[in-house]
Amino acid sequence: MAWAAGVAAVGPTRVFGQDLDDCTRWAFLSDTHVASDPDNRYRGFYPYRNLQEVAGQIACHPPDGVVITGDLARMRGEVQAYENLKTLLTPITEQRPVYLGLGNHDTHDDFAQAFKAGSGDVRTVEDKHVVTAVAGPMRLIVLDSLIADRAAGLLGSSQRMWLSSYLAGSDDRPTILFFHHRPQIDLLDSKRLFDIIEPMAKVKAVVYGHSHKFNFAQYKGIHLINLPATGYNMSGSQPVGWVEADLTSRGGRFTLHAIGGSRKYDGCTERLTWRS
Numbered sequence: 001m002a003w004a005a006g007v008a009a010v011g012p013t014r015v016f017g018q019d020l021d022d023c024t025r026w027a028f029l030s031d032t033h034v035a036s037d038p039d040n041r042y043r044g045f046y047p048y049r050n051l052q053e054v055a056g057q058i059a060c061h062p063p064d065g066v067v068i069t070g071d072l073a074r075m076r077g078e079v080q081a082y083e084n085l086k087t088l089l090t091p092i093t094e095q096r097p098v099y100l101g102l103g104n105h106d107t108h109d110d111f112a113q114a115f116k117a118g119s120g121d122v123r124t125v126e127d128k129h130v131v132t133a134v135a136g137p138m139r140l141i142v143l144d145s146l147i148a149d150r151a152a153g154l155l156g157s158s159q160r161m162w163l164s165s166y167l168a169g170s171d172d173r174p175t176i177l178f179f180h181h182r183p184q185i186d187l188l189d190s191k192r193l194f195d196i197i198e199p200m201a202k203v204k205a206v207v208y209g210h211s212h213k214f215n216f217a218q219y220k221g222i223h224l225i226n227l228p229a230t231g232y233n234m235s236g237s238q239p240v241g242w243v244e245a246d247l248t249s250r251g252g253r254f255t256l257h258a259i260g261g262s263r264k265y266d267g268c269t270e271r272l273t274w275r276s
């Protein structure tokens with residue numbers, strides 16, 4: 001199930017561009033933590049206002065699309081929280097697709113109720129919210145690591161099996177995986193995931209959130225990109241904001257846009273080269 005352009009759109013992979021030499025520009029966000037109450041305040045931040053500001057920035061110069069790697073809702077996903085999220089994202093969704101992943105503060109049922117699936121709904125993986133997109137030279141896959149009532153995450157065997165066969169059947173386009181939990185820390189089946197993707201050279205990076213910390217690392221040549229939170233930080237040394245990603249078949253440039261918290265690295269760009 002994917003949600004795009006202000007409606008719930010479900011089904012096959014969407015294609016944004018065909019030229020493999022193209023650069024595709026995306027906005028990556030995580031941990032928006034929007035509550036049912038727009039005035040909800042936590043750790044000195046107003047997540048609703050933060051996303052309002054970020055959505056305005058993104059909508060001014062819209063990228064090809066947006067991915068949000070979960071913890072969309074503040075404490076626990078409620079329909080009203082998702083309705084607020086939908087409203088906040090409208091300046092973007094009027095222009096570009098937005099792909100939503102789910103985190104441990106989200107709930108499958110309320111999310112599905114707010115972002116109702118359109119006709120042609122195809123459940124890629126039973127009880128999981130999985131989205132795929134092709135964007136110019138890149139393939140993006142948003143996975144679902146949410147386990148109900150648990151802080152830790154799990155992809156689960158059916159999603160891993162689907163991923164394995166989907167990757168095997170896909171072309172060699174550089175591929176980025178997105179999910180909420182941190183590999184090797186909170187994602188309980190990290191080893192099984194890496195057993196699948198490590199031999200598949202087309203998988204270049206995994207992008208996730210959860211920690212509310214902005215960080216780049218590498219594991220067996222696969223880039224591990226931990227997005228900052230949009231809602232609030234857990235430490236004053238961390239930014240609150242979003243990441244602009246310019247992606248090509250050779251690598252990516254990742255630029256931090258900090259709207260709160262530490263602004264030390266605001267505007268700084270990390271350049272990554274994909275493994276071959």
Ligand SMILES: [Fe+2]
Nearest residue numbers: 031071210212
């Ligand atoms: Fe979070």
